[in-house]
Amino acid sequence: MTDTLEQYAKAREALIAEDRRLRRDSSREPSEDELKADKVVRDIRAAEAVSVWGAEHPDIPHPFPGMEFLTGKSVIVKTEIFKILSKMPKGGLLHAHLDATVDVKCLLSLAYKHPALHIRVPDAVNATSVHTVLPEFKAFPKQAYSEVHELSQSPMQWVQLSKARDNFPADLGGAQGFDKWLTASMMINPSEAYGTHNTVAKIWQKFTNTFSVASCLTRYAPIFRDYVKEFLLTSIADGISYVEPRINFRHRFMDDVDGNECVPHREWLVMFDEVLKEVKEDLQKQGREAEFIGAKIIYTTLRFITPEELTWYTEDCIALKKEFPHLIAGFDLVGNENELKPLIDYLEPLLQFRERQKEEGVEIPFLFHAGETFGDGTEADMNMYDAILLGTKRIGHGKASQINGNLPRTGNCFGSVSNIVLVSSEVTGLVQLAEVARDSIKYSMLEPEEKQRALESWERQWAKFVKNVVA
Amino acid sequence: MTDTLEQYAKAREALIAEDRRLRRDSSREPSEDELKADKVVRDIRAAEAVSVWGAEHPDIPHPFPGMEFLTGKSVIVKTEIFKILSKMPKGGLLHAHLDATVDVKCLLSLAYKHPALHIRVPDAVNATSVHTVLPEFKAFPKQAYSEVHELSQSPMQWVQLSKARDNFPADLGGAQGFDKWLTASMMINPSEAYGTHNTVAKIWQKFTNTFSVASCLTRYAPIFRDYVKEFLLTSIADGISYVEPRINFRHRFMDDVDGNECVPHREWLVMFDEVLKEVKEDLQKQGREAEFIGAKIIYTTLRFITPEELTWYTEDCIALKKEFPHLIAGFDLVGNENELKPLIDYLEPLLQFRERQKEEGVEIPFLFHAGETFGDGTEADMNMYDAILLGTKRIGHGKASQINGNLPRTGNCFGSVSNIVLVSSEVTGLVQLAEVARDSIKYSMLEPEEKQRALESWERQWAKFVKNVVA
Numbered sequence: 001m002t003d004t005l006e007q008y009a010k011a012r013e014a015l016i017a018e019d020r021r022l023r024r025d026s027s028r029e030p031s032e033d034e035l036k037a038d039k040v041v042r043d044i045r046a047a048e049a050v051s052v053w054g055a056e057h058p059d060i061p062h063p064f065p066g067m068e069f070l071t072g073k074s075v076i077v078k079t080e081i082f083k084i085l086s087k088m089p090k091g092g093l094l095h096a097h098l099d100a101t102v103d104v105k106c107l108l109s110l111a112y113k114h115p116a117l118h119i120r121v122p123d124a125v126n127a128t129s130v131h132t133v134l135p136e137f138k139a140f141p142k143q144a145y146s147e148v149h150e151l152s153q154s155p156m157q158w159v160q161l162s163k164a165r166d167n168f169p170a171d172l173g174g175a176q177g178f179d180k181w182l183t184a185s186m187m188i189n190p191s192e193a194y195g196t197h198n199t200v201a202k203i204w205q206k207f208t209n210t211f212s213v214a215s216c217l218t219r220y221a222p223i224f225r226d227y228v229k230e231f232l233l234t235s236i237a238d239g240i241s242y243v244e245p246r247i248n249f250r251h252r253f254m255d256d257v258d259g260n261e262c263v264p265h266r267e268w269l270v271m272f273d274e275v276l277k278e279v280k281e282d283l284q285k286q287g288r289e290a291e292f293i294g295a296k297i298i299y300t301t302l303r304f305i306t307p308e309e310l311t312w313y314t315e316d317c318i319a320l321k322k323e324f325p326h327l328i329a330g331f332d333l334v335g336n337e338n339e340l341k342p343l344i345d346y347l348e349p350l351l352q353f354r355e356r357q358k359e360e361g362v363e364i365p366f367l368f369h370a371g372e373t374f375g376d377g378t379e380a381d382m383n384m385y386d387a388i389l390l391g392t393k394r395i396g397h398g399k400a401s402q403i404n405g406n407l408p409r410t411g412n413c414f415g416s417v418s419n420i421v422l423v424s425s426e427v428t429g430l431v432q433l434a435e436v437a438r439d440s441i442k443y444s445m446l447e448p449e450e451k452q453r454a455l456e457s458w459e460r461q462w463a464k465f466v467k468n469v470v471a
Numbered sequence: 472m473t474d475t476l477e478q479y480a481k482a483r484e485a486l487i488a489e490d491r492r493l494r495r496d497s498s499r500e501p502s503e504d505e506l507k508a509d510k511v512v513r514d515i516r517a518a519e520a521v522s523v524w525g526a527e528h529p530d531i532p533h534p535f536p537g538m539e540f541l542t543g544k545s546v547i548v549k550t551e552i553f554k555i556l557s558k559m560p561k562g563g564l565l566h567a568h569l570d571a572t573v574d575v576k577c578l579l580s581l582a583y584k585h586p587a588l589h590i591r592v593p594d595a596v597n598a599t600s601v602h603t604v605l606p607e608f609k610a611f612p613k614q615a616y617s618e619v620h621e622l623s624q625s626p627m628q629w630v631q632l633s634k635a636r637d638n639f640p641a642d643l644g645g646a647q648g649f650d651k652w653l654t655a656s657m658m659i660n661p662s663e664a665y666g667t668h669n670t671v672a673k674i675w676q677k678f679t680n681t682f683s684v685a686s687c688l689t690r691y692a693p694i695f696r697d698y699v700k701e702f703l704l705t706s707i708a709d710g711i712s713y714v715e716p717r718i719n720f721r722h723r724f725m726d727d728v729d730g731n732e733c734v735p736h737r738e739w740l741v742m743f744d745e746v747l748k749e750v751k752e753d754l755q756k757q758g759r760e761a762e763f764i765g766a767k768i769i770y771t772t773l774r775f776i777t778p779e780e781l782t783w784y785t786e787d788c789i790a791l792k793k794e795f796p797h798l799i800a801g802f803d804l805v806g807n808e809n810e811l812k813p814l815i816d817y818l819e820p821l822l823q824f825r826e827r828q829k830e831e832g833v834e835i836p837f838l839f840h841a842g843e844t845f846g847d848g849t850e851a852d853m854n855m856y857d858a859i860l861l862g863t864k865r866i867g868h869g870k871a872s873q874i875n876g877n878l879p880r881t882g883n884c885f886g887s888v889s890n891i892v893l894v895s896s897e898v899t900g901l902v903q904l905a906e907v908a909r910d911s912i913k914y915s916m917l918e919p920e921e922k923q924r925a926l927e928s929w930e931r932q933w934a935k936f937v938k939n940v941v942a
Contacts, residue, residue: 004822008860015856351475385486389479 030431037469038429044080052079084469088430089461091437092242092444092454093235095396097300097334099215099248101231104186108179110226111161111217114139116257118146118158125151130172130181134209137161137216139259186214208336219254221263221271228275232295236283241461242293242444242454244329246300247272249313265316269324272297291461293454296329296445298367303333303340307349314353321362329445330367332396343368343386350390365445369396394443430469434462501902508940509900515551523550555940559901560932562908563713563915563925564706566867568771568805570686570719572702575657579650581697582632582688585610587728589617589629596622601643601652605680608632608687610730657685679807690725692734692742699746707754707763712932713915713925715800717769718743720784721776736787740795743768762932764925767800767916769838774804774811778820785824792833800916801838803867814839814857821861836916840867865914901940905933 030038057075076082111117116139123133138158140146148157151164168178187210218227235243247268254263276295283289299317301310314331321328331353333346343350350366357364370387387395441454501509528546547553582588587610594604609629611617619628622635639649658681689698706714718739725734747766754760770788772781785802792799802824804817814821821837828835841858858866912925 005818008818008822012856012860015860019856347476347479351479385483385490389483389486 028435031463031466033463033466033470034431034434037466038431040469041081041084041430044084048079048081085433086238087465087468088239088433089241089437089458089465090239091440091458092244092446093240094244094394094440094444096243096245097211097248098228098231098245099211099218101245102227102234104183104214105179106230107186107214107217107223107227108182110223110230111137111220112165113226114220114222115145115160115162116140116142116259117161117217117220119151119161119164120158121151121155123155125169125172125181127172130177131184134185134213135182135216136213137220139220139255139257141258182213186210215248219251220259221254221256221267224254224268225271225275228272229279232275232279232292236279236292239461241291241458242441242446243295244298244444245295246298246332246334248300248302248334249316250301250305265320266323269297269320269327273324273327290457293446293450293457297327298330298332299328299364300332300334303335303337307346310346310349311352314349314356317364318353318356318360318362321364322360325362328364330365330393332367332369334369334396337370337383343370343383343390347386365393366390367394367396367445368392371395393445430466437462499906502934502937504934504937504941505902505905508937509902511940512552512555512901515555519550519552556904557709558936558939559710559904560712560908560929560936561710562911562929563715563917564711565715565865565911565915567714567716568682568719569699569702569716570682570689572716573698573705575654575685576650577701578657578685578688578694578698579653581694581701582608582691583636584697585691585693586616586631586633587611587613587730588632588688588691590622590632590635591629592622592626594626596640596643596652598643601648602655605656605684606653606687607684608691610691610726610728612729653684657681686719690722691730692725692727692738695725695739696742696746699743700750703746703750703763703766707750710932712762712929713764713912713917714766715769715915716766717771717803717805719771719773719805720787721772736791737794740768740791740798744795744798761928764917764921764928766798768798769801769803770799770835771803771805774806774808774813778817781817781820782823785820785827788835789824789827789831789833792835793831796833799835801836801864803838803840805840805867808841808854814841814854814861818857836864837861838865838867838916839863842866864916901937908933 052075060072060075118138118140119135120138121133121135123129125133140158146158146160146163148159149163150167151159165175165178168174172178173180217223231245232243249265249268252264253261254268255261256263272295280289280292280294283292299313299320301313305313317328317331333343353364366387368383368387368390370383370392371381384395437458438455441451441458444451444454446454523546531543531546589609589611590606591609592604592606594600596604611629617629617631617634619630620634621638622630636646636649639645643649644651688694702716703714720736720739723735724732725739726732727734743766751760751763751765754763770784770791772784776784781804788799788802804814824835837858839854839858839861841854841863842852855866908929909926912922912929915922915925917925
């Protein structure tokens, strides 16, 4: 019996090791410090599983460690685990839609700085409509500032943003109520995400709304500049050393300071480039240049344009790549896959795009969204096949089918994801998160020598972080 | 360009075909009738996606085709798809816990037939406690029937079931309220499953409660007999031609007609065998013998017994297998994997069990539950490794890890599952469901020649069903 038990123990160890190996390329041996830090984090996780997740939280039904981030946020952000992870060097942020990267309150405070900005609503704002009515924003030249000073009495009438705020009805909460209303119109709250809007169609409608309200503001050139800066700075503060944001180029022009729709795409990139330089110079002055490698843009348009229209965008993308080769990382088409056009509809212009790149001597990899929503045999699922056949370098989401094989997949929001991954799996520890961070650099669209530099720099930051955790 | 498009179309077709092939062994070519029936079902599904699932259903928030069965039941059972699937020959039912197979209302009506049955409750039943208080049942010999005639006034006091029902307080709904209360105590309702009890720990507590109330009744020998018969008849009516129920043998005795706890396991099997014979004879008289091959029992005990106690059960199982070789299909241990003992705790008695089988010249395959709850590196997950190392022939659930590879997995309740599988995937059609049904016979514990006979019989039923769908 003892023999058999020993044999069993050996076979068991081998099977578990084999299974774990399948998950990750574990050719790398963790350092002693890494193992120690890993242990520290596992111990904290085990302690918090009881002290935090075993306790009652009056406002949160059914709290558990790997719960939905939005519902559990107030508890999650207070955990030691989350605090440690906030400081972790995270590598590259490969999946972010620029319009949704910056805190909404911060976006609003950027907007309040511009007296030229006006607001209007399609219906009168009152206690009932305030939950559903969506605002529009637009800048005007000084001589055209509106004479109307109150929003609630004048649907479809432009009002200066600051005046509308100052004169927002007291029964709707005054200026604070105004902030709250605008914030809600640009955010998805937990009860919407998991309650009232918990179907793909409904949450996409809400997504579309929040994007359309927020992008009204981010398409105002003076805000765009501040917004990009805020995005870069908060990413760096979160331990991210490289970003590859998707920018939506569907609108051909941004509004200039006076609200004229006349700022073309190349100006967007000029602004982006200037802000990027500013941020890097500031870091250099502080001796922190190792923390941030840089940023590249994924050129994005939306899945509802016609195949003919797409050709305008692919040509535009080629022209931008030629002028800003260091800034354009790739090309993508986004939007609700269940409602909008499947990739196959764009086959001809996409193949042409590839040909045209050869003619122009540029290379713009596809980095397609595909299989974002669960499905099996649906169009979202078919998009996976087409993304692969078109040679996509990465898949955005890629949940639908099992076909994606060895293609790197990216999801949104490293900050909360690394927390969920860590707390909901007993297998995952710091060592595994480090591999994910390394992968995020490996699968970035950095040039080979940039990538090498980014990896080396990350390894140094990581070693420092690990030492801190142990201490 | 045309050339390229043609090449693309070919590559696409090949990729999709390859991916679909990975899903199922599709060496079998569907017949012309099967293809026609498949088309009929796909057309109905597409029509009902609009007519049923596109409509508003006042009582059902967010209806969609693949929704949770309990919430959507009232709509699902009215669909044409569901009606067609109800008649489909489904092959074997390989995952069923006997205590939870028969409709609760039917179980109650079986109980009401026995004047010997008494009921008691730990607390007074009133408008508040009625939602939580759990009843116990027990039979008594005639001379010991209780003198108390009302339940609500006498906690812990036995009352005849029929009297308790007749005298149930009017403000709690009288006899109907009594039925409702007992039914609720043995069922999980949708708001519990997806709302108030939506964590693993809470739903398991509710599971345990419903099982303990129901098994109070099913462990009364006169009911057990009727219950097994009802289980077999409803399975046959559902198009199931073979069943492999798990019976919980944890209690060493059932109660006899007078409530004496004295009916040993071998008597349970005698009763089961007698009922099985009755049912088969009845079918033969009706010329329907081809519809039902038979039944075998998976011997089951619970994961909270000690390893020493397990040896009593494995010896008991061997003795039963020797006396009823045709009835014992395998061995399993069940219960909440997150709370109870992992398989590894039972390693020694389980290995001994295998040795003892060799000595006694019997073969009792392991058919373990493992990885029933989602997890990663948890004990539920480790159970998967041990189930595999112990040579389990099938995995019950097996959701936790990716390790299960090619082992056949079984889930509960074919009736609703085949509906969900069909309506939530555009890939799945009748042809794919037929493969699942064939697999259910292939992976059953039938003897080779029984299996052959079951398959041939199933193919005949299937051909008939397909013809009916086409017509």
